[in-house]
Amino acid sequence: MYQEIIVSQRDGIARLVMNRPQVLNALTPNMMHELRDAAQQIANDPNVRVLVLTGTGRAFSAGVDLKNLNEQIVGGQFTSEDFLHYGLDFINIIQTMPQVTIAAVNGYCYTGATELMLAFDLAIAAEEAQIGDTHTKWGLAPKWGMTQRLPQKVGINKAMELSFTAQPIGGTEAARIGLVNRAVPLANLDTEVENICKQIVGNSPQTIAGMKQLYYQGALLTLKEGLAAELDNHLAITDRTETLRNFKK
Numbered sequence: 001m002y003q004e005i006i007v008s009q010r011d012g013i014a015r016l017v018m019n020r021p022q023v024l025n026a027l028t029p030n031m032m033h034e035l036r037d038a039a040q041q042i043a044n045d046p047n048v049r050v051l052v053l054t055g056t057g058r059a060f061s062a063g064v065d066l067k068n069l070n071e072q073i074v075g076g077q078f079t080s081e082d083f084l085h086y087g088l089d090f091i092n093i094i095q096t097m098p099q100v101t102i103a104a105v106n107g108y109c110y111t112g113a114t115e116l117m118l119a120f121d122l123a124i125a126a127e128e129a130q131i132g133d134t135h136t137k138w139g140l141a142p143k144w145g146m147t148q149r150l151p152q153k154v155g156i157n158k159a160m161e162l163s164f165t166a167q168p169i170g171g172t173e174a175a176r177i178g179l180v181n182r183a184v185p186l187a188n189l190d191t192e193v194e195n196i197c198k199q200i201v202g203n204s205p206q207t208i209a210g211m212k213q214l215y216y217q218g219a220l221l222t223l224k225e226g227l228a229a230e231l232d233n234h235l236a237i238t239d240r241t242e243t244l245r246n247f248k249k
Contacts, residue, residue, distance in 0.1 A: 004031040006056070007038050012049040012201045013194075014042045014099075021057030026065035027112050032086035039090055043097035049201045049208075051094065052193060053120065054104040060129065061113035066138065087112070087144050091119040095216055098209030100200050104193045105129045105171065106186065115144035118153060121212065123179070124193050125171035126186035131179065132168030152219065153179050210235035 001007075006017040016038055018025040035053075042048050055061050094101045103117040105125040111134045117123050125131065133150065135142050151159040154177045162169070171183035184192045200208070214233060218226035 002034045005034045013197045014048045014051045016053045018055040018061050024059035024062035025055040026062050028065050029083040036086050036090040039093045048099055050197045051099050051101045052104055054106050059108040060105045062108050063111035063113045110134050115146050118149040122181050125174055125180040125183045126189045127171045127183045128186045129171040130168040131174050133163045134166045137166035204239050206237045206239050
């Protein structure tokens with residue numbers, strides 16, 4: 001069905017794998033269209049509790065495929081509206097879907113791919129991974145949230161340093177500064193992500209969905225507004241009995 005991604009599902013966990021290893025999984029309009037389509041189907045699937053995105057081979061993704069898209073860049077701006085909006089749609093889907101989303105950063109992760117990673121609920125990186133923002137290196141304007149989400153993760157001073165120098169950092173350093181949740185040796189990455197997924201799957205999906213919404217809503221509010229929103233929010237949780245039963249097992 002898909003040409004540039006691989007989709008699988010097992011035990012409540014869906015996996016999307018960017019699959020252009022010969023070019024370090026560089027992002028194309030078609031890949032973003034496929035990611036958007038697959039993510040929307042997963043968002044509508046009540047059997048899925050967690051969505052994981054990773055890449056084939058040595059890279060999570062090296063970012064936008066500049067070789068194929070250079071002719072679509074004018075004045076540092078991509079002129080391909082489809083490509084821009086496929087990415088924005090994908091980000092909106094993963095941030096609003098009730099499932100938990102995890103970026104498993106297995107290798108190189110640059111620029112547009114880093115913007116995608118920033119939009120996931122959680123990010124687990126290989127210690128060997130290289131993560132960076134190279135918009136300034138290539139003379140490109142960010143459009144998928146780099147200047148807004150990166151400082152939320154690491155603070156504005158560190159965000160500007162990463163963007164202005166265009167120098168990548170390793171997975172261990174990314175975990176230290178809060179860019180990712182944790183870093184483990186590459187050989188252990190799949191196991192680590194699998195363990196986290198299993199911990200999530202055993203919890204109340206309705207509570208998770210409600211808390212996810214509150215977390216993202218609160219990021220746009222003052223503390224006072226956020227506290228009021230949490231207090232006034234009445235989560236409809238009907239799966240508590242099932243969750244308690246699973247907890248006792």
